[in-house]
Each structure stands twice: as structure tokens, then as C-alpha cells.
Amino acid sequence: MSRSYLFIPGNTPSMIQNLDVFESDAVIIDFEDSVTSYDKDSARILIKNFLKKYSYKDIDLYIRINSYDSLYFLEDVKATKDLDINGYVLPKASVKAIEELNKLSSKAIIPIIESPMALLEAKEIADQENVTALLLGAEDYTKELGINRTLLGTEILYARSFIAIVARAYNIDSIDTPYTNKEDEVGLKEDSLNAKNLGFTSKSSIHPNQVDIINQVFSPSKEEITEAKRIVKKALDNTKGAFSLDGKMIDLPIIEKAKNLLDKAKKYNM
């Protein structure tokens, strides 16, 4: 139930040392795109030693390993499978890649949907063992489609909608693609709200300064919490399955949604 997932390069000690400082609910230590080929081994060594010495109970930790079809996949998993992490973020996800990863580890998997084929396979991917969330990787996705990213994001509207729907249908989390302009706070907020309104449960980021806004957007508002408390209270007092509140019909799904929202508010100390 994380709101924010922050990517941190796996080969940068100053960032690794501070991974719990940035208030991201989850941190994704990256072995893939932000680590050059000649630095892959040093990232593995750094993270292995670091996580053997330091543990984190208040944040979820993931490692983005290199893709199944890369030279580094096996080494990445071997070096990290005994570490105290929540799981792996798997780039260029496919059913086959997830099956192979499941043979090596029983940790949670967050596949990145970053190709048209992966999007078409999203339901099967979501249904795989240990898959706990889907992450949209819009940069590679649009690259494969041969189209440009825009700040408005209409070119990824279908992918976003589909992933949010699939994740909700399979009762797993959905993580929106990072907003790449790290200077634009207004754009980040708008982009996060768009994702939230499509049904995403969280958003990933590539810069620590983006975490605050993402957490704000994906946290329940004061009004939502007050409303949820009223619904849950009235539901407890009510013996019927459905009831009316302020002229609106409240039934079981709405009560469950209110309970989930209050759980989330409690988790984030709101």
C-alpha cells in the first residue's frame, strides 16, 4: 500500500546512505538504467554489503535488477536473493521472465510494463505468482511505439487506464510512470492527480524532491478521511446492508472503500 516508489542509483553511496531520509514509502535501488555496464558489479557489491549492515523497517525496499534477456540478470539475483528486501522490480517484463525469476527467488515481483507486448500480456503478468504490483514504464513504452512523450500524457492514456484496471482486477497495486521533469512541481502534481484519477494507487519518481508531492496526492485528504469515518461509523450502527447518508446510497463496496482509506490514513500517520 505504498504511495511513492523512489528510484535510487545502486552505485551511488551518498544516495544509498540516505535512502530512508527522503520519506518515500518504498525505495527501488536501481541496477539497470542508472548503472553503466562497467559499474554493475560495484553496485551489487555496494548494495550487498550495505544491506547486510543496515536494515529498514519503515520503508519497503526493492531492487530493480537488469532484464531477463540481459547479461546481468542472473548475477543480480544471485547477489541479492538473501538480502532483506521486499522484492524485485523487473524491467522489460514478460510472463516468461517472471517465471524464470520465480525459479530463482520467492520474493515479491513488480514487473515494469514498458512495451506494447507487455501491455497486451498485462493480465497474464498480473496473474503470475509473487506479482504484487504493476509499474508503467512510459519512456520505453512510447519509444517502442515510436511516439513522443508529452507533458499532457494523452499518448499513454490507454496504457495507464489499462494497467490501473488490470491491477485493480487482480487486487494488486498499480504504480504510475515517473514524471521526468524534476524541476516542474506544478506539472508533477497534475500528472500525479491524473494517474490517481485513473485508478493508480501510487507513483514512482526519479528524484527525491518529487516524493513530497506524490505522497500528498496519493494520501487521503482530510475531507476524505472525515467522510470515510462517518461511513464506517454509520455502517457499524446500521443493521441493514445498505443505508443512506446525506442523500447518497451507501452499500458494501463503498463501506469497504472507506475502510481501506482509513487503513491507509492510519498507516501514514494522518
Place this chain on the structure above:
Amino acid sequence: MEHEKRQIVKVINDIDELFTLVDISLNRNISFHHHLRNGDYVINYVLNKYLKEKVQGINLFPSAIFPSYTSILELIKNKQINNITTNYLNGPVAEYISNNGLEGKLTMQTHGGRARSIIEGKNKIDIAFIAAPYVNSYGDSVGYLGKNKCGSLGYSIPDSVHAKIKVLVTDNLVDLDIESPEIDGSNIDYILLVDEIGDRQGIVSGTTEVTKNPIGVKIAKNTSLLLHELGAIKHGFSFQSGAGGVSLRVTKDVRDIMIKENIKASFFSGGITKYHVDMLEEGLVEKLYDVQCFDLEAIESLSRNKMHIPISASRYANPTDESQIIKDLDIVILGATEIDYNFNVNVTTDSHQTLIGGSGGHSDTASESKICVIVSPLIKGRIPVIKERVTTITTLGKNIDCLVTERGIAINPLRKDLIKKLKNSKLKIVTIEELSRIAYKFTNIPQDIVKHDKIIGEVEDRTFEIIDNIYQK
């Protein structure tokens, strides 16, 4: 009409000519201000004459020493300088003194302490050489006009009144009245005309930017939340932050709170930047009391906005000045190179005992403000900012109220009132020892390498109390 009664100040076209009127060998206590920062031509121009004349036993009183003041280094190496009394120094002069000391001693004063010393005759100055960007024939001057404008001339005002001989050095002598001059020409003895008093690029450093570093951003966020929880950001409050990236980020975050809660501040003081100017122009603060300008926007604001007021170092921070501005200061945000378990702060030397700065207004504002907040990363490079005892005390711990880091906030146990207010805070409030232990988890306890063999200088508080010694590396 009134000006007709005033005396025209003698204009001199060459420094050699000045010393035909003034005996250089009898005038060896000399002062400068540092408003032209690294772009200053005046200090080297004047001191080259002292080098050439092989004047011995010089006592130097610059308000600060920057890397470009190379003539000072030559004079020290030639053993022509006896003592230096200043508020801040870095660069080659600082490094040389750290390694070798002086013939006499280095005295590190505060901005307010320097003004007080000059006014009360403790710092006896024979000649004040005052770089002045805009001067008229009566010797009136302002710093915010002219081709080499630098903004406020605050640090030079006590010198311009109390030195035995006062010399304005300018490249811009005008035949116009100057309304509300910063320097009153009736005190001035000579105007020394030069081609250029400085280099514009070096005068305005252009380094005043809000930090984007995520650790700095986190520290600033913690600071603004702390101030908000303490109820310190309220209508009519006063505030000072330096020009450092984190301090400016705090200013930005405080601004956001002010806008959200419709709060207007009474004044901001100290060194002024474009961010402070913006807030003045947005109507978020009533007045800026400016002792030095950090950027061009601040300089230009000073020349056009009556509510942006240049002040002298004495009015800024002299504890015996009845009109002292910072006695009404509510909040100050300051940095630290080191801080210790007693909340003593060092911004004078690094952990290797190299001189890298000095108090400036650090100790002054910490002493007077109602809430003094130190902002710093818990770990700098591989070194924890918290030590059992700082290498050099710049500001006494009794005047420091809060330390804000990215991993938590420590409140000085002396401030029981603040601790009480924060009793139910959701902020991470811990002891300074606990913060230190968090840092040690990453760094272990660094080996202490401080040497105490030879004293080369001392840190003098604004009360004139010597609060620490400075040792040779």
C-alpha cells in the same frame, strides 16, 4: 543652498600623493571593508604601497579577507604584518595563517563586535580606506549606485566615522547631491580617485541560489515545519537567513507558509538576496534592513525601494547601539561546520584546523534572536557535523536553540520552553547525543586530529570575551 556651506573634500589622484600628505610609517593600523568581495581592487592597490615602502608593524582591520586579497599574503610572508583583526577569512591568506600563524595574532571578531570595537576605540584605526562606488565632492557616498556598485556599505560606516584618517577610494566622483548618503562626507578627509575600484564579476558572486540538493531540501522542510509548530511564523515576525542554499530554501518554505496563512513579516535583516527582495515586493515583509547585498537584484532594490534600508554594522549588530536591529529579531537561520554536545558552533575552521570562514554575524544574531536555528546535514562527506567538542568555538552553545538535520531535530536543553511546545510534535525531536549516535552508525567515531601546541589567534565575542583560541595546524 545648504550644500554651499559644506566643505569640499580634497581629491587626490594617486596613492603616492596621499602619502605625501600622510606619513605612511606612522599610520600602520589600517582598515578596509569587504563589500566588493572577490572583485575588490582597492585592498591590493593600497597594500601594494605598504609593500613597496617596506612598512613594518602593520595591524590590519579588514571586515573580511577574500582569496583575491593577495597583497595581504605577501605582507604576511614579508613579516610586515603584525596583527590581523577581522570577521571572516578564506582562501590563501587563511591557509597560510592556519599553517604559519602571524608575527602577532589573529583576532576573529563578529560584525557587531567589530563595529563596537571601532566605536569604543578598542580597534584603533589610523586610516580607513573605504572603497566607494558613488561619491560626490562633499564626500557623501552610497554603495548602490555607480558602475561598480556593491549595495549596502554597512561594514564601513563605523570606520568612516571613527578612524583617525578617512579616505574614500572611488572610480565614480559625481557633481550631484546624494540623498540619504550611507557615508556622511563631513567625516571624510580625502577622496582618492582610481580607474576602477573593482571587477563587477567578482563583486556580485552570483552564487545565491536555493538548494535543489534533496538533503538540503529535507533540512529546509524540517526547519519550516519546526518554526511553524513553534508558532514562530506569525503576523509581524522578523526573520534572518543567510545566502546559503539551505537557508534560502528555508526562506522559500517560510514564504509558502506565509502566503498560505496570509501572514506578513515586519522585517528581514542581514545579507539580502533577490529572494528577500521578491518577498518585499510581494508585500510579504514590510522592511529589509540591509547590511550587505549578495546579488544584483538586491543592489537594485536598494536604489529604488524606500522600504529596503541600508544600515551600518553598528545598527545591525552592535550590542551597545540603542537602535540595534537584531535585538528585535525573532528567527535566525544559520549554518555550522561543526556543532558539539553543548551546542557550541564552529564556522571558523574546518576539522583539520584550516581557517575557512568566521563569525560574520553568526554569533551576533544567535545571541540576540528569540529562536536561533542551525541547519546542517548530519554527515558532511564522511564526517559527522556533531562533535564532542568543536575544533573552534565561533558561537557559544548557550545562544543556539535548535539543530535541524535531515535525520532529526535537536533542541538545546536550555530551551525548556521550546521543548515543552514540541512535546506532542510529529517531527523527529531527539537529543543531540542521539543524533550523533545516528551519524556514527554510518561513519564510526572519527579520530580527533586537532593540535593544541601553538596558539595563533583567538575568537572574541561581541561582549569582548575571548571564547576560544585558534591553534596552528
